[in-house]
Amino acid sequence: MQVSDKLIKPLTEAKYLNADNVSRYRCIMRIFFEHYEKLKYWLYQEEVYEEMIKDPFFADYRPEQCQQDLTMLTEWKNLNTIQDTKKVASIEEFKNKKYRYQMTEYSVEIERLVLRLENLFIEGASLEPTLLERIRRGIERFSEMVERDKNEVYTWWTDLNNDFVRLNQNYQDYIRDLNSVRAEEMMHTKQFLVFKDRLIEYLRSFIKGLQRNVGVIEESLCMQKEEMKNQVFEKVVDYELSIPRMDVEVSKEMIWQKVKGRYQSIYDWFVGNEGQENEAGKLFDATNDIIRKITRYAAQLSEKNALGANRKEEYRKVAELFLKCQDMEEAHKMSAMVFGMECPQHIAGDLVCETDSMNIGVYEEQPMEISLKPRIRTYREKSRRSAIRESAEQKQETRRKMLEKQREEMEKLQALEVNGRIHFGELPVLEPRIREILLKWLSDAMESADFSARTDDGRRYILDRSRADETCVVHCLDGNFTMPDLSIVFQEET
Structure with a gap:
């Protein structure tokens, strides 16, 4: 980090986002931004006022308030102003100073940021294997750029960097969403089982894209010679210097450092630095961990659903049916229906078999008693008091045997x-x-x-x-x- 005047000075252009009349200021700036995108850069006060009162929320909005808001936005450097002298017919009209207003560059970028924040959860992030393929093809063309014109080299360089930035931001945002509290809560619901397979297939397709492309990209980056990279970077820097800029002074050293830094970011992402694991490997591990977590949660949900069936009422109903039997023969028939091959149900217990004969039926053996315990958290079994036994002689005997064995x-x-x-x-x-x-x-x-x-x-x-x-x-x-x-x-x- 290099401390400069731009870094330490207050950003007054962002004041309108949290000022007292923020509802009016933000709506005025949104009007200017929408016209800016339509290539209409200058607006009069009357045009802004007409746009504001179209919404019922500003039905009581007055022209004096509009003038005050525009003046305040001008003081905060959100708007540039210029006096319109084209339609002046008298000295009085000239003294009244009819102005036109235009958004500043900072304000345009702030509005773009605000729009992205508003649509953050709507747009969402994604994992795109096509970006990896585009980056691979761009890296493979690195050697070709030595012979190309600087205009074509700059276009190639810009596309490569844009794809890399999109890949880096999208995967970070998507992994963050999958590890968020909201995702954790959703994975514990039954609705999660519906699209679990689609999510796992989506992640696996991205992993396949990683496996196909990352190795090729890493090999291509490692084989590039320093002289070839410097020739390509020189063309990018020359094109940057040839772009005319107003009120901005850029040096060759500044642009060179920026280009080298961007290339180093791409290199570290796919290759790594000084024995450290590259970012592609971390992404591969993170994606596999998420798949394992999704599978584990799905298994827990399935197990919970399987164990959630309450057999208590079923057993109660079966017992009532047996009690209604008139004789033992009818009970045998009921037993064949309940415990037969068609619908088997089993009651487990510590049954002591008195004989191993296979011809003895269950009803001929002694009944087994099962003690039921209350199913409440506060239930505790009564503890029985027991006397402390003196075991000194037993310890001495054990010690004597151990010493004898050691000897x-x-x-x-x-x-x-x-x-x-x-x-x-x-x-x-x-x-x-x-x-x-x-x-x-x-x-x-x-x-x-x-x-x-x-x-x-x-x-x-x-x-x-x-x-x-x-x-x-x-x-x-x-x-x-x-x-x-x-x-x-x-x-x-x-």
Whole structure:
């Protein structure tokens, strides 16, 4: 950022958007803007007044108010004014100063911005794969521009930048809309399931466009030589300097920096800079994340709809039908209809089978009781008091067994030691537990910078790696494995 007078001065041209009589000021500026688009740049006070009173909202609007509003807008530099002397017939008419009014350049851009803000949610954003194709074709023509005329080069450069700006803005706005609070709320409604498939197909088509074009664009940008780029940029700068501008001074250095900055933005978007992920990759990941989120929400909605069916009334109705049966034979027929193959319904429970015979029917077994609990949040089961058990003897017994087991393991490990060294290539058949301890010692030593560590009983050892290039086979009760020929050498404590 470079601090200049234009950057730090107050923008008085935007005052009419929040002034006291904002309804009148904005309507007057909209009248001027609509005539500006019709190439009618100058308006008289009477014309503005006639346009204002056409709307019933300004039925009480007076010419004096119109004059005051135009004067205020002129002071805020929203309007330029010039005295009309064409139809002056007397000195009195000249003294009355009949003016014509014209919008300033700042006001035109402010009105365009206001119109975009008003139509922001109507126009919306989109993901257009065609923009990627246009950018790819434009980048591929980069080498051709060296031989072209500067007019054609400038047109090509403008189209390329416009397509890039549209792509960048549209994808940011569209992704923002899909991650907004309103979109999150909509994804939790049943209406979301209606157009879920269309949305996913739309995003996938854009991802296909990314996959087809981004790689080609990245390769083309990386293959461009610096000399060729400078020749093309020189033609763009020459054309910019040849454009006549009123009251504006531009330097070659300023235009050169602007052109280089725009190219660098395109390069960073598709290629990246200094090992960082490019914007195209981020867009690819963001689009895939949205597809996964949409699919997850749709699955949750479907699951919620499936679990939402209340079987309580159905079971109550079935129980009433069984109670109305006259005898057991009729109940059997009812059971065949309810639990039969045509319409199966199942009641799960911890049923204890007294026999494994396949000839025993359900009605011949003992009934199962199910305790129903209230389905309310405040329900809590009564807690039963229990005495604290003394387990000191059990702890001592467990501790004694663990110490005994450790002692046995240490004796087995000491039996493997020969002259203060455990050589893996000369080990006998090992038990799985002994193998685990040895491999743990190896792991602890490998994690140390000097390949040394301590055992659980405090003995210091170092890993001998002098024959690590050779291999040995360690035999175990549950199999054999091949490893480097290493040795564990214990160090005597000084």
